[in-house]
Structures are given as C-alpha cells and as structure tokens.
Amino acid sequence: MSIEGELVVRIETASGRVSRASAQADRPRVANRLFAGRAADEAPVLAGTLFAICGRSQAHRSRGRQAAGGGAAAVTGWPRATRIARRTVQEHAWRLLVDWPRLAGLAPQVEALAGGRKALAPLLDAGEDTADAAPRREASAWAREAILGMAPADFLRIDSVEALQGWLAREETPVATLVARLLAADPSLGASDVELLPYGDDRWVARALAPAIDADAQFDAAPQWQGRPRETGALARTGGHPLVADAIARWGRGAGARVVARLVDLAAALEAAGGRHGAIALGEGSAIAWVETARGLLVHRVTLEGGRIGAYRIVAPTEWNFHPDGAFARGAVGMAAADAAALERGVRWLVSSLDPCVAVRYEAGHA
Amino acid sequence: MCLAIPAKVVELRDNDQAVIDLAGVRKEISLALVDDVWPGDYVIVHVGYALQKLDPEEARKTLELFAGLAAAEPEAA
Structure with a gap:
C-alpha cells in the first residue's frame, strides 16, 4: 500500500462484455488514528496539513466542526x-x-x-x-x-x-x-x-447522514443512503x-x-x-460539518470526550462514487470488451468522469 | 481522502520537469503549475504535478506526522 493512495480498478469480462467491475481505494484510512485523543483545537490545523487535494476544504470542515462541537479553538478563517x-x-x-x-x-x-x-x-x-x-x-x-x-x-x-x-x-x-x-x-x-445524492438540503446532512454514519462502522469505506449507494x-x-x-x-x-x-x-x-458548506452541533461535544467539494460531498463527523477528540470520521466523495455497488461498478458492467485497448480507454474515461482523488491503476482479466 | 505528503525536489530537468523524493521513492513530476521551485524545496504533489511549495518547517512537521503513522499498526480496511 502506498501512502499516497491509489485506486485499483479491476475489470472482469465474459462473452465480450464487462461482467464485473470493482474499485479498491488503496489508501490509508488515517483520520481516526490521527485525530483520536488529541486536543479538540488541534483538529483544524491537522486536517489542513494532512489532506492535500481537498486540504482547504478539509481544514474548513474541521474549523466548522470545531465551532459547532464546542471546541476551544478560536474560529479563524471560517470557510x-x-x-x-x-x-x-x-x-x-x-x-x-x-x-x-x-x-x-x-x-x-x-x-x-x-x-x-x-x-x-x-x-x-x-x-x-x-x-x-x-x-x-x-x-x-x-x-x-x-x-x-x-x-x-x-x-x-x-x-x-x-x-x-x-x-x-x-x-x-x-x-x-x-x-x-x-x-x-x-x-x-x-x-x-x-x-x-441529495443536494441543497443542509438539514438532511445533519438529521439523516449523521445517524447513518454513527450506525455503521464501515460507512467511511462504503457509504450508502437508504440502503443504496449514491x-x-x-x-x-x-x-x-x-x-x-x-x-x-x-x-x-x-x-x-x-x-x-x-x-x-x-x-x-x-x-x-x-x-455549499455548513456545520451543525448535534449535542454536547458532537458535531457534523460538510462541504460540497469539486468531487462531491465531503463530511467530517466528530465526537469529543472530556475535551479531547473521541472519534473523528471522514466520508469523502470517492468512497460514494467507487462504492462496490456504486456508480462506477454498476456503470462499467455491460461495456463492450472485445477490444482490450478500447475497453481500457473506456473504463479510464468512465473512472475519470467520476473523478477519484488518487491515481488509478487498471487491471483486466477474464471472469 | 487525499493525503498531502511533502516531497523534496532533488533535481530540475528540462521542460518544467523535476525529480522528487517521496518517502524514499524518486519520480519525475511537472512543475508547470508552480513558480520558483528549486532543488531542496518541498512541494505537495498530485498525480504528477507539483501543486504548491511548502515552508520547510511545515514540511518537516508534516513528515514527522506521517512517519508516526507509518510506524503505527495499520487500521483494518
């Protein structure tokens, strides 16, 4: 696993068509490991430092969360x-x-x-x-x-x-x-x-998405809404x-x-x-913050314990779109596979239309 | 999410290209999107392009954080 992360796209073909497609985001899921146990006011600085491509957005989310979650940090540079x-x-x-x-x-x-x-x-x-x-x-x-x-x-x-x-x-x-x-x-x-995914309804993020994240330990890796990927x-x-x-x-x-x-x-x-962005307190020491980045909805969900970060979870757009049963996986099935080079071009184009935030490795084989 | 790992510029090449060192791995990237980058500078790299130049002290702190991460047990996927 490279620390930069990589999206490994695997295509299986049968009878001249794509029969199965999957995308594994091979990147470290580090948010909780890095954030848990730290003082609440460290989060915005850390988020801005660690996440490059959506770094600004991540830092904004952290600050927003901070404000909403009752952290001690001064809210400077509000998104x-x-x-x-x-x-x-x-x-x-x-x-x-x-x-x-x-x-x-x-x-x-x-x-x-x-x-x-x-x-x-x-x-x-x-x-x-x-x-x-x-x-x-x-x-x-x-x-x-x-x-x-x-x-x-x-x-x-x-x-x-x-x-x-x-x-x-x-x-x-x-x-x-x-x-x-x-x-x-x-x-x-x-x-x-x-x-x-619903767009433009801030209450939906707070009332619907926050409980969904809390109820599912795998939500960060394979997010879904009402039982279906989006x-x-x-x-x-x-x-x-x-x-x-x-x-x-x-x-x-x-x-x-x-x-x-x-x-x-x-x-x-x-x-x-x-x-569009926002941050909402969901109770004492509990908040959710979000921003619509270029790639889609980015959410930070945090709970504090005794002034320190208890849990910190990030749900990023790539995980929605490259869900095992999501837009990429379902969209690729059925693509013509007779010409291997044309198939790779088509799949790469499809992947890019969904804009993963990491480099892509392509693998194809017969089912 | 996309991690911002500082990469050290080790060599400038023609056509706005440069060789960087990222956690011991060297590769060639483009400097077309940044100005005034020299060997020894730290940059953030995204799919083959330097995105921004970093303050060396900031880069050092960030690299320490990532070093701590690499040493820790990997999280279950």
Whole structure:
C-alpha cells in the first residue's frame, strides 16, 4: 500500500462484455488514528496539513466542526465560499484542460491550467463580503478564454442538449472541441441506475447522514443512503439545471452527462456566491460539518470526550462514487470488451468522469 | 481522502520537469503549475504535478506526522 493512495480498478469480462467491475481505494484510512485523543483545537490545523487535494476544504470542515462541537479553538478563517468555489473551478479545469484531453488523444492545455491558477488566486485573497468584483471578473474572463468561449452566465443559459450543439459546433475553445469529441463517441458510456445524492438540503446532512454514519462502522469505506449507494459530485449538484437534466434524460447518468454537468458546475461556481458548506452541533461535544467539494460531498463527523477528540470520521466523495455497488461498478458492467485497448480507454474515461482523488491503476482479466 | 505528503525536489530537468523524493521513492513530476521551485524545496504533489511549495518547517512537521503513522499498526480496511 502506498501512502499516497491509489485506486485499483479491476475489470472482469465474459462473452465480450464487462461482467464485473470493482474499485479498491488503496489508501490509508488515517483520520481516526490521527485525530483520536488529541486536543479538540488541534483538529483544524491537522486536517489542513494532512489532506492535500481537498486540504482547504478539509481544514474548513474541521474549523466548522470545531465551532459547532464546542471546541476551544478560536474560529479563524471560517470557510469562505469563494475559496470553495475557486477550488471547484480549479479541479474542473484540471479535468477539462489536462486529464481529459490526454484520455482523448488531444494535446493537454497545461499552460491554460497554470493561467487559471493565477487568474483564480485573487479570489482566494478576496474577502467573503468584499464589494470588489474585480477578482471574480478576472476569473470569469479566464474561464471564457480557456474553457467556455462565453461568459459563465451565458453558458448557464444553455438549457438543452440541442442548444449545446451550437456551442459544440463553434469549437471556440479546445475544451469545446474535446467535449464534442467525447459526446460524439458514446455519451451513454458507463450510465448507471445509481441515484444521485441529495443536494441543497443542509438539514438532511445533519438529521439523516449523521445517524447513518454513527450506525455503521464501515460507512467511511462504503457509504450508502437508504440502503443504496449514491452518486455525488457535479452531476448530483447540477442535476436540476435544464441542460444537465436533458443530458441525463437522453444518455442516462454516465460519462456524457457528467461532462456536461462539469461545465455547468464550473460556470455556476464562477457565477454564484460559492460552494455549499455548513456545520451543525448535534449535542454536547458532537458535531457534523460538510462541504460540497469539486468531487462531491465531503463530511467530517466528530465526537469529543472530556475535551479531547473521541472519534473523528471522514466520508469523502470517492468512497460514494467507487462504492462496490456504486456508480462506477454498476456503470462499467455491460461495456463492450472485445477490444482490450478500447475497453481500457473506456473504463479510464468512465473512472475519470467520476473523478477519484488518487491515481488509478487498471487491471483486466477474464471472469 | 487525499493525503498531502511533502516531497523534496532533488533535481530540475528540462521542460518544467523535476525529480522528487517521496518517502524514499524518486519520480519525475511537472512543475508547470508552480513558480520558483528549486532543488531542496518541498512541494505537495498530485498525480504528477507539483501543486504548491511548502515552508520547510511545515514540511518537516508534516513528515514527522506521517512517519508516526507509518510506524503505527495499520487500521483494518
């Protein structure tokens, strides 16, 4: 096991089709080991230090939990929606500009991504309630140039797959060319019947998810809701947008709809106040905190014992989407397997559409 | 969740590439997303790219934490 973690994707085939798919997140589950027994006010610092990719989000969650859980720490740097939005845009841009072009055999736009990091940096420094609209304007200008070919607000007005065709045909950015190619190939790739995780209801997280986590020791590894796995991420967040809803209706909840959702989520993150997050005390020394990260719902659940951390659990988006019976596993079954190279490309594309936060190792064999 | 393990830059190469040392394992990564990185600096790496440069003292503390983890009994999966 590498400490960085790796997602091992295993595909079994029979009679020219994928008969079984699984994904094992081979990464250390360290939260409880690291946090338990420490003073409550150490948690936010630790979370920010240890978790890179969603580090900011993790640190935010810890602080939120701290405030809600009655910890002694001063709540400084309360999660800023702009930070969450910026991270979301950055992560989506990484897929759209670097990872997906590579998968599609196109040139990765590393310079455009680096430009985006610079353009988005002022958003990080901007205060939450600042009247200064300049950082947001700069970020939007970059997104228009590098990704959307139009202002994010205008992109959000595209309300059907048919209307999207015009955007695709104009190929104003390399991303439009990429998306056109991906959607032309097989927009239904990996479509699954796994339902989307509820989004937008803070009470649901506190009232429904917290008890579910507490009742199931394996929840962090294989989370589920009402006895079934769910999909989290851009598709779950934007499923109510008319364009994304149309994409789902046509192609199902698979790679094609997720690409469209990614674009809509990116535009929405630049336009709206920012990401959704919250923290709620569930009693003395007990709290849950959450944030909608680029990859989906990230939850920290903590209980204190005598001023120290008793239990600390983290439920991350990758565990929802790569659940043994989740969106990836169910979506991959049935994929054509006659051509081994094409199968690997398709599976890698499906995996990337669900955006695991670790590197992927691919293994295939006959059932 | 994604762990942020500090990696030490040991060698700069052409085309914005660099060799890093991560817990004794060396590999080549891209520096395209960060500025002003030199051998001896610590960076956070994510799937082949340096994401950010770290303060050396912060890096040292984090590495100690991870060393403590590696020494501990692994948690049941």
